[in-house]
Amino acid sequence: MDPNCCASDTHGQNVTSCPVSGTRGKAVPLITLKALLSPPALVRLTPEDAFRFCPDPTCDVVYFNAAQTYRTGDLKVPVFQKDQAPGVPVCSCFGHTRADLSAAAASGTGQALEASVRAHVQAGRCGCEVNNPQGGCCLGNVVTVLRGLGRQEQA
Numbered sequence: 001m002d003p004n005c006c007a008s009d010t011h012g013q014n015v016t017s018c019p020v021s022g023t024r025g026k027a028v029p030l031i032t033l034k035a036l037l038s039p040p041a042l043v044r045l046t047p048e049d050a051f052r053f054c055p056d057p058t059c060d061v062v063y064f065n066a067a068q069t070y071r072t073g074d075l076k077v078p079v080f081q082k083d084q085a086p087g088v089p090v091c092s093c094f095g096h097t098r099a100d101l102s103a104a105a106a107s108g109t110g111q112a113l114e115a116s117v118r119a120h121v122q123a124g125r126c127g128c129e130v131n132n133p134q135g136g137c138c139l140g141n142v143v144t145v146l147r148g149l150g151r152q153e154q155a
Contacts, residue, residue, distance in 0.1 A: 015064070020059050028063060053133070062074070075133060090141050093131050104146070110149065113142075
């Protein structure tokens with residue numbers, strides 16, 4: 001059965017929760033989808049439709065609206081929230097992976113790495129809307145991961 005069968009908004013303008021997980025999604029700019037969808041997925045894109053990002057790590061859906069979903073296999077890049085592998089970028093613009101953040105936290109350079117990313121963001125060097133699957137700044141992801149690793153190191 002199609003999970004979108006009962007959706008009332010055919011252009012996705014009012015759908016805020018993922019049709020698979022029920023998780024509330026965040027609006028994503030169209031440029032994000034255009035930049036990150038694989039060619040076969042991109043040909044299915046209806047540019048006038050609004051899309052949201054599903055952050056649920058247990059859900060394979062990345063982008064959704066009432067009429068359509070795009071799953072992890074439809075993207076050219078891995079999605080931080082969906083893929084726990086060490087080589088997956090946490091910071092899409094500057095290429096810092098989970099493994100990089102783990103090594104920085106272990107060596108005591110996590111704060112310097114975070115400061116570096118902050119400085120790049122403040123200097124206007126990031127391109128999160130085209131590089132980050134969630135369609136926005138990934139600095140929050142970097143901070144969250146580093147703080148989580150810091151707590152693990154202290155335990």
